[in-house]
Amino acid sequence: MKNIVIKILMMLLVVIGLVLLFYSTDDFDDLEEPEEATRTEVQHVNPELTEGAGQYIGKSIDDWTADFGYPERIYAGDNKYEHYIYQANTAYYDVRVRDDKIGMIYAAGIDADISPFKVNQRAAEIYQGTFIDTEPVIKTEDGEYSFELTEVDMKTQPLIKYGKVFAQVYVDQQTDKVMGVRYMTAPLLVQMLPYTAHLNGKPLERTMNREQSILTQLNERETLAEIINMIRASSDIHQLELYQPVTKELCQRNTPGVSKSKAYDSGEAVNMWLNTERQLILNNRFSRVQAEASDCYAARYLNK
Structure with missing residues (x-):
């Protein structure tokens, strides 16, 4: 009789232990969920620039x-x-x-x-x-x-x-x-x-305001030519001389061999041309460039 009582007690202890284990596992899951939620909310951020x-x-x-x-x-x-x-x-x-x-x-x-x-x-x-x-x-x-x-x-x-x-x-x-x-x-x-x-x-539709003074247009024209030459230099290609006559015909006419863009500025225009008209901007047969920055940004490449 004593042995039967002991066996029953042992079985009860085993059942109680399994029940406690089941509920404690759920509790651990509840504790882990906020950590997972926190991890998903972490934002990736690049450090601030301290050089360059x-x-x-x-x-x-x-x-x-x-x-x-x-x-x-x-x-x-x-x-x-x-x-x-x-x-x-x-x-x-x-x-x-x-x-x-x-x-x-x-x-x-x-x-x-x-x-x-x-x-x-x-x-x-x-x-x-x-x-x-x-x-x-x-x-x-x-x-x-x-x-x-x-x-x-x-x-x-x-x-x-x-x-x-x-x-x-x-x-x-x-x-x-x-x-x-x-x-x-x-x-x-x-x-x-x-x-x-x-x-x-x-x-949103991008619109470019090109109402600039003549002085600004002349400076932008020079900037355009300078950036073209800087990109050519980075590719080990000789510099181009800026062809001096100022004209608006490059933007107003569809002339073959002319790069044109309604870009934000000279830098954007040149980098667009690098990927769309590289046969012109990186051509080593040209010696001069005629640049325009009025109604658009434009460049015509010339030989002497």
Whole structure:
């Protein structure tokens, strides 16, 4: 009789143990769920830039000139911004300044300091350890601007955010090499609209305001030729002489052998042509270039 009682007690203990184990497992699951939820909410963020031209975005132009000196020329641009142009044999910077603050920098040339990138670097390398949001959203007083990077964008002009600074990386699709970078603030990215964009869910159509003074057009014309030469230099191709006569016929006529674009600026125009009309921009048979920056950006390549 005693043995039977002991057996019954042991069976009861086993049953109680199984019940406790079952419910304790559920409790552990409940504890783990918030951790999993927390992990899914973690946002990928690239570190702020501490080197290269991009670190000056949002800073005073005095900080820039303290390190880079004074520009070769300054001219008025859109929306009360001024262009500070720096040109060396192998480095080019177009710095946009408003109220003494730097809002945008376009940089090209093999010695341009575009950290964390390098001109002629393999573009595939920038994806390693770098977070790229293909659908970035910018909140403004007007609402939410949502951008969408297409497959072509990812191959030719991926957008990478470092802290509050956006870096638009220009890539030669044929060689898969970095050719330049544009650093900018969120407001100037909204102004530029280089990608498919929506405002509060409604599609936006990009429009370019080309109402500029003659002096600005002449400076933009020079900038266009300089960037063309900088891109050619990065590909080890000789420089082109700027053909001096100023004309608007390049934008007004459909002339064969002329590169034309309704781009945001000279830098964007040249990098677009690199991927669409490289047989002209990188042709080593030409010795001169006729540039125009009026109703559009245009370039005609000439022989002497």
